Amino acid sequence: MPFVSPEIFAKERLAAIQDYSILSWRAVVNLFTRPRYLADIYTQMDYIGVGSMPIVVLTGFFTGCVLALQSATSLEAFGSVSLTGNLVALSMVKELGPVLTGLMVSGRNASGMASEIGSMKVTEQIDAMRALGTDPVRKLVTPRLYATVFMLFFLTIMSDACGIAGGALISVALLGLNGSSYFHNSYRALQYGDVVQGLTKPLFSGFIIATVGCYFGMNTKGGTQGVGKATTQAVVVSSVFIIIVDLLVTRAMIGVFGR
Amino acid sequence: MADLAQSDSATLEQQPDSKEPIVVVDNVSIIFDVKPVLQNVSFTVQRGETRIILGPAGGGKSVLLKLINGLLKPDTGSIRVFGEDVSTMRETELFKLRSRIGMVFQESALFDSISVGDNVSYRLHEDHLPEEETHARVVEALRFVELENTIEKFPSELSGGMRRRVSIARAIITNPDLILYDSPTGGLDPITSTTIIDLVIKQRDVTHTTSLVITHRIQDAYLLARSRFNTETGKVEQIPNNGIDDSTKFLVLNEGKVVFDGTTEELVHSTDPWLKEYLS
Numbered sequence: 350m351p352f353v354s355p356e357i358f359a360k361e362r363l364a365a366i367q368d369y370s371i372l373s374w375r376a377v378v379n380l381f382t383r384p385r386y387l388a389d390i391y392t393q394m395d396y397i398g399v400g401s402m403p404i405v406v407l408t409g410f411f412t413g414c415v416l417a418l419q420s421a422t423s424l425e426a427f428g429s430v431s432l433t434g435n436l437v438a439l440s441m442v443k444e445l446g447p448v449l450t451g452l453m454v455s456g457r458n459a460s461g462m463a464s465e466i467g468s469m470k471v472t473e474q475i476d477a478m479r480a481l482g483t484d485p486v487r488k489l490v491t492p493r494l495y496a497t498v499f500m501l502f503f504l505t506i507m508s509d510a511c512g513i514a515g516g517a518l519i520s521v522a523l524l525g526l527n528g529s530s531y532f533h534n535s536y537r538a539l540q541y542g543d544v545v546q547g548l549t550k551p552l553f554s555g556f557i558i559a560t561v562g563c564y565f566g567m568n569t570k571g572g573t574q575g576v577g578k579a580t581t582q583a584v585v586v587s588s589v590f591i592i593i594v595d596l597l598v599t600r601a602m603i604g605v606f607g608r
Numbered sequence: 609m610a611d612l613a614q615s616d617s618a619t620l621e622q623q624p625d626s627k628e629p630i631v632v633v634d635n636v637s638i639i640f641d642v643k644p645v646l647q648n649v650s651f652t653v654q655r656g657e658t659r660i661i662l663g664p665a666g667g668g669k670s671v672l673l674k675l676i677n678g679l680l681k682p683d684t685g686s687i688r689v690f691g692e693d694v695s696t697m698r699e700t701e702l703f704k705l706r707s708r709i710g711m712v713f714q715e716s717a718l719f720d721s722i723s724v725g726d727n728v729s730y731r732l733h734e735d736h737l738p739e740e741e742t743h744a745r746v747v748e749a750l751r752f753v754e755l756e757n758t759i760e761k762f763p764s765e766l767s768g769g770m771r772r773r774v775s776i777a778r779a780i781i782t783n784p785d786l787i788l789y790d791s792p793t794g795g796l797d798p799i800t801s802t803t804i805i806d807l808v809i810k811q812r813d814v815t816h817t818t819s820l821v822i823t824h825r826i827q828d829a830y831l832l833a834r835s836r837f838n839t840e841t842g843k844v845e846q847i848p849n850n851g852i853d854d855s856t857k858f859l860v861l862n863e864g865k866v867v868f869d870g871t872t873e874e875l876v877h878s879t880d881p882w883l884k885e886y887l888s
Contacts, residue, residue: 469719472715472717473714476713480677480706484699484703
């Protein structure tokens, strides 16, 4: 990597933040003016939402299983193995469900968006689209943004449910707990603020995945090597952003709901 | 393509001042990073004119075409297309203007995830034209480039020359008032290049659409200047008695500067040493 002066480096970073902000703003407001590409939104919802279902279900389920196994070891020391359901439900709904789903979908779709749009960029298809009178942000970015935000919300619910089910399987089959008591404890452990916190996070994660993926795609340079670089950057940056924003949202929610 | 010709003449009638140039490039310069790509480029293109842009690779020809279509903004100078200053227009305003401009990209730039038919009809779908009318116009445009049997195929199933012809069909389907050809023969074998140039000649002589054609192949440029489309035989032929097409003019760029701007006759008789060496 070539070295650049701190001034040029700072200017480049600021310009990137400016470009990212403009792209995100345009992607959001485009839905409120014509033309709207609703068919593209449905296509993306199918690809992002339905297409990500297997990895989200598997990740959620096995995370719930591991969580039950690990927590039981610690809880046993205090004679509180029966609280496994509480711990699994709270961990899955408040933290692991939203974050892991965000990271998995980021790995699958932020990379997909960056490579697809990046390939279009380097083969002049984006310029061709503009030359044909179509706004590429409206056609490519807006549908991906709304589809990701909408579908990630439901994917997180799926992940939470599968995680709790996975915890139940381990609790009943390996820890010898009563299934009914596990679900009863899980239900009792969750409060309104926990659910709101868990379902607010995917809205931010969805926004990050789509805007970061599309931003790197739209700014791809340098042929196929550039597409590979954009794809990697999209996954890395969106994953880091998801975790940072998770911390900020958690702190804000604790401030609002007190837990 | 009789319909195309009719609609073009209708467009001509709508113009208040048919003598006003279609494209006016005035003192345009652009720098990428620290490298000047175009320096003080000025020229005009009149209605019905075919302007061939010649020059070595890396001379700023493609950048010039993108500037004219508003895909790039110049650092200095102005570009007027149909009387409107594209260098200061917002992107949303440019979308309307571009509905009057067709562009053929260097590497075709077809949308690879949709079929040839959908590529050609892209703009018609954006305008929500009825499906029957759209299909008829797609078939007509593909017939013009002699590829009507590829309507269901995907771009990846076509050869380079066929993709370039589909790109021409996509550019002409809306009967634009200005066509920009960015190296339509670049990277193609001589026989396929001649086929593409024949299509450019056919489009020029049937609809008399104003066009800018980039090429770095001098033989393609001379073919354009010395040939005509015979509507009776449906073939491109050499203009008799070593004749030259009056509507075809040349612009030669080298290292971002205009080296020559004039007619075929003037180009051939130019005494500029660099130009003489380049043309030889």
